[in-house]
Amino acid sequence: MIKFSEIKKSLWVSLWFMFLTFPVMVIRVNTIENVIEWRWENMIFIGVGSFLFSFVWRYLLKQKEYGLKRAEEGGDIRPSLAQRILRDRKIFAPALTVVGIFALLFPYVFSLYQTNIMISALIFVMLGLGLNIVVGLAGLLDLGYVAFYAVGAYAYALLNYHFGLSFWILLPVGGALGMLFGILLGFPVLRLRGDYLAIVTLGFGEIIRLILENWNEFSFGPSGISNIPRPSFFGMSLSVHDSTIFIYYIMIALCIFTIFVVNRLQDSRIGRAWIALREDEVACQAMGIDKAKTKLTAFALGATWAGMGGVMFAAKTTFVNPASFTIWESIIILCIVVLGGMGSVVGVIIGALILILLPEYLRAFSEYRMLMFGILLVVMMVFRPGGIVSDVRRIYKFEGSGGAGKDA
Template sequence: MVENIKKSSIIAVWFIFLSFPLVVLRVDYIDKTIDYRWHNILWIGIGAFFISWVWRYFLKRKNESDKSSEGKNQGTSASTSRFQVQKIFEHKFALLGILIAAAIVPQFMSTYQTSIFITAMMYVVLGLGLNIVVGMAGLLDLGYVAFYAVGAYTYGLLNLHFGLGFWISIPIAGVLAASFGVLLGIPVLRLRGDYLAIVTLGFGEIVRLVLENWDVVTRGPSGIPGIPKPAFFGVKLGFAGNMTYLFYIILALVVIAMVATRRLQSSRIGRSWVALREDEIACQAMGIDTTKAKLAAFGLGAFWAGIIGVFFAAKSSFVSPMSFTFFESAIILSIVVLGGMGSVLGVILAAGILILLPEYLRFMADYRLLIFGALMVVMMVFKPGGLITNIRQQYTLPKRNSKEELAELHSSET
């Protein structure tokens, strides 16, 4: 106890020292004035004191559980596998519940609320898309927003120049974004995790810079205004009606994306992605074509971003390069990381937390990105698996008499 108080106090003093010139002082160089904010010292001190205490406690607990689980890993697999099958069912019910709740939301909510929920669901689909690349295949893509931009601009430009509609733009944008994904995939095939991250980051920035500077085609930083919303079988809906319609479109997209991801996960390609993530060399040795698997991951991940790009353009009826900065990528990535890499329910939960919570806790809005950043660090340190750790599909043998099994084993050995 005394030890802890001493340690935390030292840390509190250290953080006060660190934050002093930035948090307490603010100097205006032109007016020659210094703005003192002494009260902040108190907050930093108290915050650092308690957070460091909690931090140490959880770190200790994590280390202890790591040690104790090492010895017990063998032998319990049979009992856990049944447990996990049950858990998958629980997930299914949870998903169903969320969907039903979501479906009735627009009937009770104002247009503004509906619009927030639409945004949250857009991030669910984006998260599911990035989940394919990062969560399943383990390729850290920091330029995911580029594909989102490709989708949005595809609709914006096709509509501006050729008058194409929303529904026809969706498949075009999806395919275009997917081919961009493959295009990015080809040069980075040989790169390992960290290099890959930087190159994709660079790619994302290149796309944004091109959109900003290629005035002739993209109208540059001023963007494309007046993008129409989808019409409901030719009927023009009002503003509120439009929102409700968009809501159900995105809900349908969420369901399709969820089912698709689920099916992909247990398909041949999905399993090869997991193998790729776990150990690339072993994966190659097992005869998996890693080139094909990587390109498929990039392409399919980008496909969803392209589609949501179209949706984004329709919803906000305006696209400009400003919407596609690195921070958009970072938010989508934090959804995937927070939710648990590769986990569908986790992505939904995380998108809900990260997008809805700041909307409803207005006082938090300024601190949103600060908390996102801190959450990413905390998650990686304490719970790298995310909120809902993805459960691998397991095959359970049909129940049989153990003696029979033993006999069979013996006979097959001899």
């Protein structure tokens, strides 16, 4: 039963939002023809929408407070559905097999168009996993991640253009250059606290983009570089159709490689140091961890994956220009990490697939994409900061006292 006071509250919220959105949503001025367009229907949408939405908002807030209180009282916290699936081998192993077979057969079941979309999604899976090292594990908010992606893409485009080097040589070179730039950026920002770091990295991303746009002799300016070759298959060049499928499999392999490496890192001495750094910088240092070195490795490793992702991007589109590397790309990658769950590999993969594939298949709503991403970031942070799949820590089992550790 909804109480009267609740309805009254929602009515006020609804009135407030109708007032708030009035000039921007209702009035549109055409300054060229000097006519004003009054869109009263928008006001009705806003009124009804915010009235209903305020109920949902309050309900969710109450749920969250209830959850927090229960956690504080030390009540047991029920693992989420996703966590239970991940822990249960009986469900997890067959699920993984099905996903694996699906991924392998994908290009033969679906059209070339779908395969291309999937390649983009996989590139973003890789980028998400890379950024996850920096943001999710080490807790360093990097808003200029796209800069390393650009470094990789331009490395392939330019080194191929000038020296004719092949994709297979430039894939690791792109990763290495990404790492180099990660270290270059890492050094000056090491001493910065979280929020300054966000702004400086954002600035760094923009500087790289502005340089690519303005330094015509180096980067060919806004028009970019075209006719970048696709990867060759043992020296043979393939048709567009075959090479797309080939790139798809390269991406699958790269993603598996990334997942493997990130998984290993997460449960290693270095990975634990990253998480400790995220949890408490002061305590982390006091426990003997070199803060500067740990931050730098996170930055460098994260950037390596962006560099390789950039090479793949250039190879896939055969064209690069600065417009592909705006701050919004950085924010989309951040959304992937936040939605999926900071620190969680499976979460980031799911996040990337949802955020990249959904807008592709909901073309009708594509203009609302960034609007939705904005809402998503706020709503996730307010109601579910852990993401879809929150970080699952490794469980150790001990038999008897002092027994050697075995992981479950």
